[in-house]
C-alpha cells in the first residue's frame with residue numbers, strides 16, 4: 001500500500017482528528033472529520049468564513065493528530081487551497097451530511113490538500129514510523 005493510502009486509511013479509521021494551525025505566534029487547534037483521497041491527494045474541507053481558513057491563508061503550515069486503539073498519527077504538512085469544483089462535489093458525495101451546510105458554488109466551501117507531508121505513526125509498543133507524501 002502506498003504511504004498516502006496508509007495515512008488516509010488511518011484517518012478513515014479514527015473518523016475524527018485534531019487540526020492545528022498557527023495564528024501569529026499562537027497555535028490553534030480544533031476537531032475535524034472531513035477527509036477525501038482524490039487524484040492521489042488527501043483533501044480536507046472547511047468554510048472560508050472560519051478562522052481556521054483565514055489562518056491557513058496567512059500560513060499554510062498545519063499539523064494533524066489522530067488517535068485510535070493505542071496508535072496515533074501526526075501529519076506535519078502544508079494545506080493548499082484547491083478551487084477544483086470536481087473535488088468539492090466528490091467531498092459532498094462522500095460526506096452527505098455536509099450538504100445541508102455547503103454547496104460547491106456557495107463561495108464559502110473550501111477544500112485543501114496536504115502538501116509536503118511528513119506523517120509519523122506512533123504507539124506505546126512499537127518504534128515510530130515516518131512516511132512522506
Ligand SMILES: Cc1cc2nc3c(=O)[nH]c(=O)nc-3n(C[C@H](O)[C@H](O)[C@H](O)COP(=O)(O)O)c2cc1C
Nearest residue numbers: 016028030031032033034045046047050051052053
Ligand atoms: C467531530 C468534529 C468534526 C468536525 N469536522 C470539521 C471539518 O471537517 N471541517 C470544519 O470546517 N469543521 C469541522 N468541525 C467544526 C470545527 O471544529 C469548528 O467549526 C471550529 O470552531 C473551527 O475552528 P476555528 O474556530 O478555529 O475556525 C468539526 C467538529 C467536530 C466536533
